Amino acid sequence: MQAVEILERLVGFPSVVGTPNGEIVGWIRHYLQSHGIVATEIAGPEGDRSNLFVTIGPRETPGYILSGHMDVVPAAEGGWSSDPFRLRAETGRLYGRGTTDMKGFLAVVLAAVPALAAARLRRPIHLAFSYDEEAGCRGVPHMIARLPELCARPLGVIIGEPSGMRAIRAHKGKAAARLTVRGRSGHSSRPDQGLNAIHAITEILACASAEAERLTQGPFDPVFEPPYSSLQVGTLKGGQAVNIIPDSCEAEFEARAISGIDPATLLAPLRAMADALPQRGFQSEWRELSAYPALSLAADAPLAHLLSELTGTEPLAAVSYGTEAGLFQRAGMDAIICGPGDIARAHRPDEFILASELLACQAMIEALARHCIA
Template sequence: MVEEILAWLVACPSVAGTPNGEIVGRIAAFCRSHGATVRVLPGPEGDRANLFATIGPADVPGIVLSGHTDVVPAGEEGWRSDPFVLRAEGERLYGRGTTDMKGFLACALAAVPALARLDLARPLHLAFSYDEEAGCRGVPHMIAALPGLCAPPTGVVVGEPSGLRGVLAHKGKAAARLEVRGRAGHSSRPDLGRNAIHAMTGVLAEAVAHGRALEAGPLDARFEPPWSSLQVGLVSGGRALNVVPDLCTAEIEARAVAGVSPRALLEPVRARLTALEGEGFGVAWRELSAYPALGLEPGSALAALVAELTGHAAVPAVSYGTEAGLFQEAGLDAIVCGPGDIARAHRPDEYVERAELAECLAMILSLGRRLAA
């Protein structure tokens, strides 16, 4: 059943930033057909929704299996087949999202019929979000609605690809788009224009200097590198060499070790940008994404549970980010654990292995038996 479900999940493109009614509707119908209580939670965009499904009694604490329904676009060169048609080749199943992270969704859904038959004493919840790949935009709305959906969960398992090993920590991230607006003119009379690129260089210099300063700490040896970081990733401006540019844009990101606010890391850059208003420039700052770091204690009950269920020791930390930090920020213990390898994500011929799906399904069913005891 896992492969059948994965096939129709992959066939729903559900690219981040686009309507997701098709995939949410199919998941909701499947869960309801097996007796789960399902809530579809529309987001403020109007064309996207989160989904929250419960197997078992919602009024007692249980466990949440969390995943996102969206995927990154599949426009890269190198795909050997349609990325939105599941292709089997030996033990590998190819398609966009097979690893990140529809493989986990397929395992959770394939477990629903068996879980429904267990008459769970404590519930298992499925929390499927939208637009995770666009900066974790959907899940905050679902987290805010949780008090009205179920009793406070005892833990959240976020099924991002981790080789089915629990991940205790990851860095937080914040990203922003900066804009400087000046005044155009001929380059022979720069005194009559306001050069937006020149103005932006001071902001970029602040970003570079602040990024270097972060290398001094705070440090967390679980990460590589062990410090928070800040970088400029994109810069654009100008129309012709002999025209004073009236617009320059840049995109920057910060990645923060646990205990450090990623948004706060961007504040010195924002302050330098804002100061340009006093020099006669127009400026704009738009947050592109933000989520906090994850830092689960190794001795926590959730870490012990996942280690027992998988038979694998936990990984101290990973370099990628997930929605787990947002659940933890809301006061819930959270851990990352899902099938597949993150190195296969966002690449052509993304794939998950059949054995990885089987192992993940076994973990979820074992969790269900514990919740039934």
């Protein structure tokens, strides 16, 4: 099957983040089996979704991982010109949810399987397909934990997120959390008899604003835009009516950290304030929504040099969006981003990838195969 045909199949699976992914996993496994390749299915604790790991070549020899996620963001927003889960081709563009982020990469990788299986690879090429990346990289840690028993330590991991087929060496880390505060309702004329949850959470919002301003003063890393870590309040919900004391309020916070800083530490002052609320009669619940570390691959790393050779261009220093690459690096593996498509087209109506971008990705994988044969 050609990459476009495979992409049509993959887009047809509405593998939205946070939902069961058995259908897309089953199709990929069957496709691999038809080419004599056995995939290891690594179930997550949710019980209804799985990662897939594949080795082509000698598993006892260090090789390279091609990594991507099977989930996509929802497509319920308006503005789509056609069914988002049905591939539409038009003047070199292939439209559909996930075409760029990142089923296009998966399709090219799967299309290369017959040739990789027929090649006499001296170094293996592994495929690592994860779930729920769009919810903060929730699936891939379960696969990374299993890698020591599945393969020799890889020489490098190529994350196929959309990068215009130019390798990227770094991105920020991220942590997100939801705080729920519960007080006591009552009539607004008797505030002495209630506990206003919005008032309580307002103090934490003020702290978040102050911390966000403080981070603009550094430390700095000039490869990023902006060159400092950041923090924001992303959502705020609470109250029923103006004359009712609000008994609950919820806020979501997000921090993005430059290399060398644990993003969770940026949220620590907010959590400390939340943990102190029960002393004043409130209930508080702090729930981590997502967390992944920054990626920082040295410019002179062998993997960076390899991607320069495979793509014919020098890697970019950094991007603003995050990926699973930092998790692989934290586990002791060099990682880099390189995949087809443009991140600016992701998470929006009429998402598309160019057929020419799929061909460029195919050329990179063919070059990697030659490298693993030499």
